[in-house]
Amino acid sequence: MARPAHICVMPGDGIGPEVTSQAIRVLEIVGKIAGVGLEFHTETVGGCCIDETGTALTPSGLRHAKRSAAVLFGAVGGPKWDDPTASVRPEDGLLALRKGLGLFANLRPVQVFGPLAAASPLKGDISSVDFIVVRELTGGLYFGKPKRVWDTPSGRRAVDTCAYSEVEIERVLRTGFTLARQRRSKLASVDKANVLATGRLWRQVATRLAREHADVQVEHVLVDTCAMRLVTRPQDFDVIVTENTFGDILTDEAAVIGGSMGMMPSASLGAGRLGLYEPIHGSAPDIAGKGIANPLAAILSAALLLRYSLGLEAAARTVEHAVDTVIDRGLRTADIAGGSKFVGTVEMADAVISVIKDLGVEGGP
Numbered sequence: 466m467a468r469p470a471h472i473c474v475m476p477g478d479g480i481g482p483e484v485t486s487q488a489i490r491v492l493e494i495v496g497k498i499a500g501v502g503l504e505f506h507t508e509t510v511g512g513c514c515i516d517e518t519g520t521a522l523t524p525s526g527l528r529h530a531k532r533s534a535a536v537l538f539g540a541v542g543g544p545k546w547d548d549p550t551a552s553v554r555p556e557d558g559l560l561a562l563r564k565g566l567g568l569f570a571n572l573r574p575v576q577v578f579g580p581l582a583a584a585s586p587l588k589g590d591i592s593s594v595d596f597i598v599v600r601e602l603t604g605g606l607y608f609g610k611p612k613r614v615w616d617t618p619s620g621r622r623a624v625d626t627c628a629y630s631e632v633e634i635e636r637v638l639r640t641g642f643t644l645a646r647q648r649r650s651k652l653a654s655v656d657k658a659n660v661l662a663t664g665r666l667w668r669q670v671a672t673r674l675a676r677e678h679a680d681v682q683v684e685h686v687l688v689d690t691c692a693m694r695l696v697t698r699p700q701d702f703d704v705i706v707t708e709n710t711f712g713d714i715l716t717d718e719a720a721v722i723g724g725s726m727g728m729m730p731s732a733s734l735g736a737g738r739l740g741l742y743e744p745i746h747g748s749a750p751d752i753a754g755k756g757i758a759n760p761l762a763a764i765l766s767a768a769l770l771l772r773y774s775l776g777l778e779a780a781a782r783t784v785e786h787a788v789d790t791v792i793d794r795g796l797r798t799a800d801i802a803g804g805s806k807f808v809g810t811v812e813m814a815d816a817v818i819s820v821i822k823d824l825g826v827e828g829g830p
């Protein structure tokens with residue numbers, strides 16, 4: 466057997482440890498069936514890390530993450546650390562990880578699980594919705610300088626700066642083009658080229674890359690039009706690529722289409738194979754410790770880890786298929802509508818594992 470792949474696990478706060486531990490169980494069983502060695506090493510991050518060490522991510526945590534094949538992340542934050550004046554905040558740990566690992570593309574797949582379609586705020590047949598939003602993660606308005614609030618004789622003023630280099634735009638668009646080629650070969654490049662200089666540069670780069678990828682059908686969409694089309698014709702999208710702030714807003718809009726936050730995974734990728742995988746939901750302090758959190762977003766994030774960091778497409782599909790199957794069979798945690806059998810966190814993962822054992826993994830022993 467090849468050398469085992471090291472997975473750095475960062476469960477974090479609130480329900481993070483509850484859902485992450487179930488994703489590990491799923492990875493363990495898939496690894497066993499597929500004959501792939503996986504080793505897990507846990508590091509502290511977020512609020513619990515602040516309590517232990519005074520910082521939201523330790524240097525050894527980052528070092529370990531860098532040496533791993535992938536990072537499986539839970540969630541960080543909670544009321545205990547919710548002081549806006551605090552010098553260190555739990556999310557600093559996640560930001561430091563993204564920066565330290567060079568992760569510049571955040572991928573959020575949006576699919577509608579058939580039986581959950583009724584819980585979507587959208588009307589009509591949305592069963593064919595299947596797209597990925599790729600959000601640029603390290604530039605734009607969130608990181609541009611200057612960024613400050615100051616006093617002036619006529620009152621306080623504030624400034625944020627939206628800045629992008631051509632290199633930053635090109636690398637995230639290339640991630641989008643690669644994904645489009647693995648999917649339905651459609652890419653929507655989303656910008657605000659009619660108003661913003663960064664938007665014009667974005668469009669120029671996207672136009673140049675489109676010529677290199679003649680097999681991909683490219684359209685340029687203004688961000689306001691994209692927001693509208695996400696709720697009127699989400700079926701039309703395949704891969705959407707956009708800058709940081711637009712992506713933050715559009716991904717939350719897209720997240721509700723599927724009907725439940727507890728079902729939405731994400732992957733953050735850089736230039737190599739190392740990626741960070743996490744559910745899009747937060748630490749859900751209101752339900753932490755009750756054993757009722759939905760583990761499926763964490764489990765689906767583990768499927769993305771298998772696909773993008775370990776290159777195990779068949780194993781990833783098996784996990785996704787198992788999740789589909791348990792939803793089809795009517796199993797529901799309290800956050801998802803409908804269904805015939807309400808289960809807790811561990812029972813839901815048990816059900817997924819049992820389907821995986823029945824299915825086996827293509828190519829596995």
Ligand code: NAD
Nearest residue numbers: 540541542543727745746747748749750751752758759800
């Ligand atoms: P949240 O996603 O934690 O919770 C929103 C609602 O959804 C809550 O009612 C919660 O119970 C429910 N929910 C979320 N995930 C669920 C799951 N897996 N199963 C069942 N129900 C689920 O968002 P919030 O309440 O705005 O934030 C709580 C904390 O999480 C805050 O400190 C916030 O800063 C943090 N947060 C962290 C991340 C992250 O780590 N990436 C992301 C978002 C929010």
